[in-house]
Amino acid sequence: MDSTLYLALWLVGLLAAIGILSWLLARHKSRHDLRRLQAQRLLEVLQRYSEWVCAQRLAAVFQGEAPEAAEALDEACAIRTAWFPELAADMAQLVAVHGRILSFLGTQQALWLRDPEHWLESDHDKRFMALWRQHRIALQALLARLEQATSVKIAPAPARRESTYA
Numbered sequence: 112m113d114s115t116l117y118l119a120l121w122l123v124g125l126l127a128a129i130g131i132l133s134w135l136l137a138r139h140k141s142r143h144d145l146r147r148l149q150a151q152r153l154l155e156v157l158q159r160y161s162e163w164v165c166a167q168r169l170a171a172v173f174q175g176e177a178p179e180a181a182e183a184l185d186e187a188c189a190i191r192t193a194w195f196p197e198l199a200a201d202m203a204q205l206v207a208v209h210g211r212i213l214s215f216l217g218t219q220q221a222l223w224l225r226d227p228e229h230w231l232e233s234d235h236d237k238r239f240m241a242l243w244r245q246h247r248i249a250l251q252a253l254l255a256r257l258e259q260a261t262s263v264k265i266a267p268a269p270a271r272r273e274s275t276y277a
Contacts (some may be wrong), residue, residue, distance in 0.1 A: 119159040135159055138275070140221065140248060146194055146195075146197075146260075147261055147262070147263055148195040149190055149193075149195075150194075150195075150257055150260075150261040150263040151263065152190060153190045153194075153195070154189060154254070154265065155190065156186045156187045156190065156262075157183070157187055157250060157254070158182050158254070159179065159183040160183035160184050160187060161246070163177060163179060163183065164180070164209075164212060164243065164246055165243070167212070167216055167239070168236070168239050168240075168243065172220065173216040173217065173219065173220040174185070175213075175217070176213055183275065184206070184209060187202070188206070189204060195260055195261075197260055198253060198256050198257060198260065201249070201253040201256050202251050202253060204249045205246070205250060205251065205253055205255070206232040207248050208242065208245045208249045209246075211242060212242050212246065214256075215238065215239065215242055216239075219233065219235050219239075248257070250260050
């Protein structure tokens, strides 16, 4: 084999390898960028959902799960399923707390309608705040894992009055 042909084949092989490597790196960067965008979207959705949960403490009447809360939680679950399978356990914990919050609020609403005096003695606020803390713990665990998975720096939640969000 002629040395020029031999060198040309090596050059073509190296160029092909460089092209494949460039394609793989671009694909990896593109996927990483998409995951970062989805992480930002997930953060926004979880913030909306968390605001709804917080608002339930001050709501005069619980009228069931609001459509915006259900949509936010459904969207968060869809994003998690499509982009972050490693967050399954953390999302399941948040959904479990959500179920407990809905159950508690529904029970409290029924008690309030049936026996307002007994409802006042039920220590509604203290019990809600215990559920709120569970919600915050589950949400913080989810956000910490999301930050690990995507390298997206998650800003801490704004400071709030302790009496309202203890």
